[in-house]
Amino acid sequence: MPTTQERAYVGASGRVPEGGRLVVDVGEKTIGIFRVQGRLYAWQNICAHQGGPVCQGKMIPRVTEVIDPGGESHGFAFDESHPHIVCPWHGFEYDIQTGVHPGRPAAQLIRVAVEESEDGIYVTV
Numbered sequence: 633m634p635t636t637q638e639r640a641y642v643g644a645s646g647r648v649p650e651g652g653r654l655v656v657d658v659g660e661k662t663i664g665i666f667r668v669q670g671r672l673y674a675w676q677n678i679c680a681h682q683g684g685p686v687c688q689g690k691m692i693p694r695v696t697e698v699i700d701p702g703g704e705s706h707g708f709a710f711d712e713s714h715p716h717i718v719c720p721w722h723g724f725e726y727d728i729q730t731g732v733h734p735g736r737p738a739a740q741l742i743r744v745a746v747e748e749s750e751d752g753i754y755v756t757v
């Protein structure tokens with residue numbers, strides 16, 4: 633059965649500043665919209681683990697361990713250009729730009745089409 637999609641205005645561009653987010657209800661769905669390096673990304677607010685409200689979780693930079701060629705650890709590095717969102721229920725973490733869990737590639741968020749025009753931001757759900 634075909635599904636109908638709805639294009640919905642969610643607000644002025646300023647509602648999602650750089651590094652920020654907006655969580656909105658569109659019809660029966662809740663959508664999280666994020667801005668990273670000027671670009672918008674939108675995901676359904678459903679964690680791939682057990683359906684938690686992932687888009688309302690903490691936003692953190694990607695953390696990587698710095699290991700030298702000999703295998704010795706030199707602590708952690710924080711990559712602000714690749715922010716992650718952490719589900720508040722059990723801590724599953726997703727790259728905001730890809731929607732993919734960094735350690736479990738099968739765990740992915742559901743992408744929502746998002747566009748920005750002169751009058752603001754639209755999603756299609």
Ligand code: FES
Nearest residue numbers: 679681682684719
């Ligand atoms: S529901 Fe998101 S981590 Fe479990």
